[in-house]
Amino acid sequence: MSSGSSSSSSSTGSENPPPRRIPYGPLIAFLAVSVGFAFVFGNLNKSRPAITPAHLQRVSEVPDFSFTTEQNEPLRRDDLKGRIWIANFIFTRCQGPCPLVTSRMTELNRKLGKAAGDVRLITFTVDPEHDSPAVLAEYASRVGAEPGRWTFLTGPKDQIDEFVVKGMLQPLAKDTDGLPAHSTRFVLVDRDGWLRGFQDGADPEVVQKLLMDIGDLLREKPSTPPADS
Numbered sequence: 001m002s003s004g005s006s007s008s009s010s011s012t013g014s015e016n017p018p019p020r021r022i023p024y025g026p027l028i029a030f031l032a033v034s035v036g037f038a039f040v041f042g043n044l045n046k047s048r049p050a051i052t053p054a055h056l057q058r059v060s061e062v063p064d065f066s067f068t069t070e071q072n073e074p075l076r077r078d079d080l081k082g083r084i085w086i087a088n089f090i091f092t093r094c095q096g097p098c099p100l101v102t103s104r105m106t107e108l109n110r111k112l113g114k115a116a117g118d119v120r121l122i123t124f125t126v127d128p129e130h131d132s133p134a135v136l137a138e139y140a141s142r143v144g145a146e147p148g149r150w151t152f153l154t155g156p157k158d159q160i161d162e163f164v165v166k167g168m169l170q171p172l173a174k175d176t177d178g179l180p181a182h183s184t185r186f187v188l189v190d191r192d193g194w195l196r197g198f199q200d201g202a203d204p205e206v207v208q209k210l211l212m213d214i215g216d217l218l219r220e221k222p223s224t225p226p227a228d229s
Contacts, residue, residue, distance in 0.1 A: 067155035070136035091127030101201040121150040191222035
């Protein structure tokens with residue numbers, strides 16, 4: 001019986017070996033290295049510049065121009081360097097979409113707040129043969145445009161037409177009454193004079209979208225200071 005008991009004890013010992021000790025040293029070293037990499041990677045992510053949204057990538061450089069303001073003063077492209085500007089296109093005797101587009105610009109002007117000093121609003125007439133500086137000045141006063149922040153431009157018709165179509169990449173034609181048929185889009189231009197994107201003036205959320213776009217462009221570092229600084 002004692003022999004059987006000894007055999008049973010030996011069999012049990014071989015089936016249940018003592019537990020092996022876990023080597024904690026390498027595990028601790030691995031965790032320390034992992035935490036270190038995570039810390040470094042997190043800092044690199046924080047130091048990366050903001051990524052420009054796809055719809056705000058550079059499209060083309062706005063060509064030089066020289067037009068006349070509602071104050072009967074010249075304004076060139078380089079006068080706007082160093083500031084973001086938002087352009088739209090209207091004509092004062094328009095009975096179609098122009099009042100809506102102008103109301104959107106009025107709202108944008110009101111909501112710019114502290115950013116207003118870094119942003120200019122530019123309205124181009126597409127009916128320059130009718131919209132003289134005096135006509136534009138009366139229109140600007142009627143819609144509450146503040147001189148120096150929101151400017152209205154006119155000029156020779158052939159130059160305006162070419163600039164709108166080739167420079168700002170907007171369609172322009174005539175309707176059956178012979179009046180301009182034009183784009184209702186807002187065009188965004190950055191502080192270096194590059195065309196950066198478009199927003200539909202008929203969109204009920206266009207002002208909020210423009211404010212977000214302006215914020216993205218303001219975070220970019222311009223290569224030139226404001227022209228009058």
